[in-house]
Amino acid sequence: MSRTTDVVVTGLGATTPLGGDVRSTWAAALAGESGARPFEHDWSERYGIPVEFAATIKVKPEDVLERPELKRMDPSAQYAMIAAREAWSDAGSPEVDGERLGAVVSSGIGGIWTTLDGWDLLQEKGARRVLPMTVPMLMPNSPVAYVSLEFGAKAGAHALVSACASGAEAIGYAVDMIRAGRADVVIAGGTEATIHPMPIAAFAASRTLSLRNDDPQGASRPYDVDRDGFVIGEGAGVVVLESAEHAAARGARVYARIAGVGLSADGYHITSPEPSGDGQIRAMRAALAESGVAASDVVHVNAHATSTVVGDLIEARSVRGVLGDDSDHVALSATKSMTGHLLGGAGALETIFTVLALHERQAPPTINVAQPDPELVLDLVRDTPRALPAGDVAAINNSFGFGGHNVALVVTSA
Structure with missing residues (x-):
């Protein structure tokens, strides 16, 4: 293989x-x-x-x-x-x-x-x-x-x-x-x-x-x-x-493909993300490059987004830094608003959410956002699910961890 x-x-x-x-x-x-x-x-x-x-x-x-x-x-x-x-x-x-x-x-x-x-x-x-x-x-x-x-x-x-x-x-x-x-x-x-x-x-x-x-x-x-x-x-x-x-x-039902994996490390701080988002950007770019998916094909991002004051916006800026103007048609979901932060289990659960979002063409909502941060540069799915487009499309699931660990997975429709 x-x-x-x-x-x-x-x-x-x-x-x-x-x-x-x-x-x-x-x-x-x-x-x-x-x-x-x-x-x-x-x-x-x-x-x-x-x-x-x-x-x-x-x-x-x-x-x-x-x-x-x-x-x-x-x-x-x-x-x-x-x-x-x-x-x-x-x-x-x-x-x-x-x-x-x-x-x-x-x-x-x-x-x-x-x-x-x-x-x-x-x-x-x-x-x-x-x-x-x-x-x-x-x-x-x-x-x-x-x-x-x-x-x-x-x-x-x-x-x-x-x-x-x-x-x-x-x-x-x-x-x-x-x-x-x-x-x-x-x-x-x-x-x-x-x-x-x-x-x-x-x-x-x-x-x-x-x-x-x-x-x-x-x-x-x-x-x-x-x-x-x-x-x-x-x-x-x-x-x-x-x-x-x-x-x-074996004639198995297929939900989606894991098309690209991107890994990086910040090399910056034991708990705080690197302010420019450089490590996150490198992880997402590596995952997209491995998958062969163009930024224009990405319709959904399941964000790491833990609800911390600093981390949320660093990630949002990083997503835009990777996708550029194509970010405008991306539905952003922050599902920790509902599940809480499962720490070592979070990235796996959110991969499941990302897979199902493409399989069922529904981006899950983000709840509890009464006043969106004016510095948020992405289109956040709030309160109710949003339909995703038909055809061959892709999504990104981001996961970041203490120690500066960055993982991005590119998921594509089956």
Whole structure:
């Protein structure tokens, strides 16, 4: 195979703050619903955490998985397994030699619940009470390890870690696996389960979280003049990718193609994006160049857009810097306004949204934008979905992460 090998999406799976599967999540997104809700815990009162809400998972794993699975998996792996099973079933449970099947499932932070619960147990009850499965549960590759075991993926099981770009980079790596001839089919995506008081306190200390405790559902407001930070979310998104040849041979339904992958690093700051957007621009240009897609063919962008004061506009200017005047016919969506920020799972879920936007010709809305920032230089889809044009069109999904990681994926219609 080669860099010109077509890689297609044949299966989709998710569990999110909007729904327990792709269908319910997508329906809620098109309806402009928010997954943000107040904590079910007394964390704010107990620890003095200034944030009292998050975009928590809609369907709890205990309602889906068997008890033995719950006991041996961190929530990050639980979410990944739920999403992977749905994606595999949605792809028609393809028959493929295990040595031609790969898995790439990433997490930005990993098994934080297992890590911190294990530390508490050690302090309270001593070393003998620490569970023997603690390390296999907390390690960042635990989700992909369980996914590879579940489906017998022997071509490789990988867990790339690039903060909030992890899920998108996992999909990009899966594309490269297929193009390099290492696999015919790859299960790929991202997962995160960090709604725990410690990381929330840490994000709050860095002043990146919204403090709209009186209005959780209105808190994530990308591009609004009153945006004040992101809403932390949790969940997973997983896709099944195949070479177009393999998919055609088995008569698989194809949602879209992942036509181009662009990667770059800012080399600027551990948390802040480079102000000119240079790294983001290079990632998008690389993805477009690899895909062979012209700027005039791009009709939709699913933005990283977390609802931070600085980051949103840097990305918007970067998109215009890449697409130029062709930006005027691009429908921009910022779906974190509804899902919250799934960190390592965000890029994978938003790839699913981008794929469905082209498949169904509907760009999902951005909610909570009462006063668009006057410096926004793009056409934002607000409140209700927008129809996308027919024909051979393309979309870009952007994902950026702490450390200066930039990932752009170009998706084209099937």
